[in-house]
Amino acid sequence: MPDRREFIEVSIKSLTGLLLPFPTQLNSNFNTMTKRKVYDVIIVGGSYSGLSSAMALGRALMRVLVIDTGLPCNRTTPHSHNFLTQDGNTPQNISKIGREQLNSYPTVEFMNDKAIKATKTVHGFEIELESGEKILGVKLVFATGIRDILPEIDGFKACWGKSVLHCPFCHGYEVKGQNTGILANGQAAFELAMLISNWTEKLTVYTNGQSTISSEHKKRLSARSIDIVETPISKLEHQEGYIKSIELEGGESIPIEVIYSKVPFEQHCTIPSELGCSINADGYIQIDESHETNIPGVYACGDNVTRMRTVSNAVSMGTATGISISKKIISERF
Numbered sequence: 001m002p003d004r005r006e007f008i009e010v011s012i013k014s015l016t017g018l019l020l021p022f023p024t025q026l027n028s029n030f031n032t033m034t035k036r037k038v039y040d041v042i043i044v045g046g047s048y049s050g051l052s053s054a055m056a057l058g059r060a061l062m063r064v065l066v067i068d069t070g071l072p073c074n075r076t077t078p079h080s081h082n083f084l085t086q087d088g089n090t091p092q093n094i095s096k097i098g099r100e101q102l103n104s105y106p107t108v109e110f111m112n113d114k115a116i117k118a119t120k121t122v123h124g125f126e127i128e129l130e131s132g133e134k135i136l137g138v139k140l141v142f143a144t145g146i147r148d149i150l151p152e153i154d155g156f157k158a159c160w161g162k163s164v165l166h167c168p169f170c171h172g173y174e175v176k177g178q179n180t181g182i183l184a185n186g187q188a189a190f191e192l193a194m195l196i197s198n199w200t201e202k203l204t205v206y207t208n209g210q211s212t213i214s215s216e217h218k219k220r221l222s223a224r225s226i227d228i229v230e231t232p233i234s235k236l237e238h239q240e241g242y243i244k245s246i247e248l249e250g251g252e253s254i255p256i257e258v259i260y261s262k263v264p265f266e267q268h269c270t271i272p273s274e275l276g277c278s279i280n281a282d283g284y285i286q287i288d289e290s291h292e293t294n295i296p297g298v299y300a301c302g303d304n305v306t307r308m309r310t311v312s313n314a315v316s317m318g319t320a321t322g323i324s325i326s327k328k329i330i331s332e333r334f
Contacts, residue, residue, distance in 0.1 A: 246259075
């Protein structure tokens with residue numbers, strides 16, 4: 001077997017261990033393809049889960065390419081929490097440390113580009129990039145996260161990740177005891193208010209329109225002195241992303257320091273579904289215990305597969321994915 005520490009040109013000999021056999025009658029395009037590098041694994045997405053996958057794979061001597069645009073979902077969040085040894089560090093600095101550490105693994109490469117298409121080939125997969133380049137890989141990992149769909153409320157986007165939050169386990173300690181709003185309706189509003197009541201007793205639910213909260217849940221909220229405001233919100237007054245008040249339609253302004261909101265989302269990358277990867281009813285890519293999707297050779301990890309949106313969980317899932325793929329490749333080539 002060739003030394004995996006150096007890239008080699010694709011040849012019949014180097015591809016004998018791959019999942020799919022090559023046809024005995026090679027077409028004219030194959031001679032061109034044999035001059036291109038083939039990576040053991042292409043990782044689409046270079047945030048926490050993607051970087052963690054790359055480290056596990058690099059330590060297993062796998063040839064890895066990480067494709068990333070440098071625009072993680074949490075880029076507006078000033079600090080990351082609930083991650084042992086990194087509590088309070090900035091998301092950007094955590095990623096920077098990860099990339100610096102990966103530079104010591106010669107089989108791991110990075111490419112600043114955007115993947116726009118993936119095609120199944122006889123030897124694995126071909127990824128087409130926005131720049132026009134096409135890359136070959138045996139296995140694919142999608143660590144592409146999700147895209148939050150923010151409501152059209154003036155000031156909401158500017159406050160998202162700073163004072164309009166999605167997760168009390170990530171940020172609740174820093175805003176404990178503060179005057180807090182819940183921007184949600186129906187069952188989601190009740191569940192979020194119940195959860196956030198652990199961090200503060202100063203709670204108000206803003207349904208941004210007619211309430212759909214059940215009578216029973218209204219009684220339980222009232223018993224905890226949690227008011228429900230149905231008047232639509234016209235604006236969030238803020239200073240550099242830190243909310244000062246909610247302005248309702250009609251002009252009423254209510255002082256507030258933090259809001260929790262559970263917003264809808266969509267997959268940040270559509271390539272997995274275009275390849276045929278199953279998406280569950282909640283909108284996440286379905287994976288098995290090894291983090292492989294229903295498409296053989298295609299894996300996913302991080303926020304695109306789970307509602308547990310924490311940095312520590314993304315890192316954990318990335319490590320597990322990298323180990324699973326490494327074991328798979330080793331067994332296939334033995």
